[in-house]
Amino acid sequence: MPQLLKVQNFNVSADGFGSSEDQTLERPFGSAFDPQRIFAWAFATAGWPGRTDGGGSRGLDDHLIRDFSHNIGAEIMGRNKFGHQRGPWQDHEWKGWWGDEPPFHTPVFVLTHHPRPSITLSDTTFHFVSGEPADVLARAKEAADGKDVRLGGGVSTVRQYLDAGLVDTLHVAVSPIKTGTGLRLWDSPDDLRDRYHLDVVPSPSGVTHHLFWRK
Amino acid sequence: MPQLLKVQNFNVSADGFGSSEDQTLERPFGSAFDPQRIFAWAFATAGWPGRTDGGGSRGLDDHLIRDFSHNIGAEIMGRNKFGHQRGPWQDHEWKGWWGDEPPFHTPVFVLTHHPRPSITLSDTTFHFVSGEPADVLARAKEAADGKDVRLGGGVSTVRQYLDAGLVDTLHVAVSPIKTGTGLRLWDSPDDLRDRYHLDVVPSPSGVTHHLFWRK
Numbered sequence: 001m002p003q004l005l006k007v008q009n010f011n012v013s014a015d016g017f018g019s020s021e022d023q024t025l026e027r028p029f030g031s032a033f034d035p036q037r038i039f040a041w042a043f044a045t046a047g048w049p050g051r052t053d054g055g056g057s058r059g060l061d062d063h064l065i066r067d068f069s070h071n072i073g074a075e076i077m078g079r080n081k082f083g084h085q086r087g088p089w090q091d092h093e094w095k096g097w098w099g100d101e102p103p104f105h106t107p108v109f110v111l112t113h114h115p116r117p118s119i120t121l122s123d124t125t126f127h128f129v130s131g132e133p134a135d136v137l138a139r140a141k142e143a144a145d146g147k148d149v150r151l152g153g154g155v156s157t158v159r160q161y162l163d164a165g166l167v168d169t170l171h172v173a174v175s176p177i178k179t180g181t182g183l184r185l186w187d188s189p190d191d192l193r194d195r196y197h198l199d200v201v202p203s204p205s206g207v208t209h210h211l212f213w214r215k
Numbered sequence: 216m217p218q219l220l221k222v223q224n225f226n227v228s229a230d231g232f233g234s235s236e237d238q239t240l241e242r243p244f245g246s247a248f249d250p251q252r253i254f255a256w257a258f259a260t261a262g263w264p265g266r267t268d269g270g271g272s273r274g275l276d277d278h279l280i281r282d283f284s285h286n287i288g289a290e291i292m293g294r295n296k297f298g299h300q301r302g303p304w305q306d307h308e309w310k311g312w313w314g315d316e317p318p319f320h321t322p323v324f325v326l327t328h329h330p331r332p333s334i335t336l337s338d339t340t341f342h343f344v345s346g347e348p349a350d351v352l353a354r355a356k357e358a359a360d361g362k363d364v365r366l367g368g369g370v371s372t373v374r375q376y377l378d379a380g381l382v383d384t385l386h387v388a389v390s391p392i393k394t395g396t397g398l399r400l401w402d403s404p405d406d407l408r409d410r411y412h413l414d415v416v417p418s419p420s421g422v423t424h425h426l427f428w429r430k
Contacts, residue, residue, distance in 0.1 A: 058412075063426070198274075
């Protein structure tokens with residue numbers, strides 16, 4: 001089986017923004033982008049990581065949330081997904097947003113021009129790497145040991161890998177809320193139709209799932 | 216995590232039939248029920264078991280096909296899913312429709328009033344069991360070792376477990392083809408709305424996925 005590079009459960013606003021640019025420690029997605037509203041569909045599912053009450057929906061949204069870790073052996077993420085610092089690393093105590101049990105459970109390759117030693121938290125290890133997208137993908141595939149690689153975002157990282165022609169499948173959840181500003185994934189999902197097949201799947205929750213696979 | 220009893224990728228005609236009654240060796244679903252047409256949506260996916268050409272769709276239908284084995288530790292099936300014989304077992308050479316590599320990869324509990332020794336084919340073992348639905352489910356859960364149990368069908372078995380109130384989730388794919396006769400799962404998917412939440416999800420392939428979870 002070929003190893004795929006997959007975007008999964010990547011969430012954008014109705015107008016195509018994945019975050020706003022003024023990221024801070026308090027607002028990981030920036031001031032215009034309220035994750036409580038944008039990700040509401042995901043938090044409502046039984047499969048949301050961290051849910052412990054036994055409740056939640058088990059319909060379409062839940063199937064897609066659960067797909068997050070299936071056959072995934074590594075993740076690639078942009079530096080701004082890992083943290084809010086810019087430039088050379090200053091706060092070496094910063095170990096990501098996710099606490100002692102990050103939800104990845106695999107090697108994670110963080111794209112940065114600034115070297116830093118790897119960090120292991122539970123069964124997730126963050127490696128800080130620079131290089132061309134294809135080279136980082138080759139490292140991630142090797143670490144994934146035959147499984148697929150997740151491209152975790154954010155927007156700039158997804159666009160960089162799309163531009164390099166390296167993404168095999170994308171699941172993008174479009175929330176029914178406009179933010180009006182921020183980092184834009186696309187003007188329209190149709191932007192990718194020249195290179196990808198697309199299933200547009202409206203969910204009863206109000207989010208519309210977009211499932212792309214390479215032509 | 217509680218262990219669930221799940222119906223997955225169970226396929227019925229537009230008029231609610233899961234097979235026709237005149238099952239034979241040549242027509243496992245009976246004469247009115249052409250699997251090539253009813254299951255066409257599934258055969259078109261990249262995840263269909265046995266596909267080796269590297270092609271196939273990777274959209275909604277594929278996500279649901281791939282969900283078949285996720286976190287499943289055992290299956291329960293009716294005798295008529297296992298084979299075409301009725302009454303006491305006569306052809307002991309019969310080992311199911313699936314050849315030497317059945318697609319289950321777990322213990323499978325076949326409901327029958329007629330005892331027969333267990334059969335192991337590759338990593339699937341078929342056990343032939345009688346008893347009340349709840350008792351067979353308890354055995355299957357124990358064998359599943361903490362994972363969920365799939366209820367594999369056919370129609371009579373699904374209805375028996377629904378009537379006993381033992382099914383936690385159902386994914387039923389309704390194909391856009393009427394058969395006009397056979398074993399009926401329901402008059403309408405709405406029959407289950409008193410006991411289940413329901414996401415109705417049309418696929419671009421023409422099949423409509425119905426995702427039920429217990430209220």
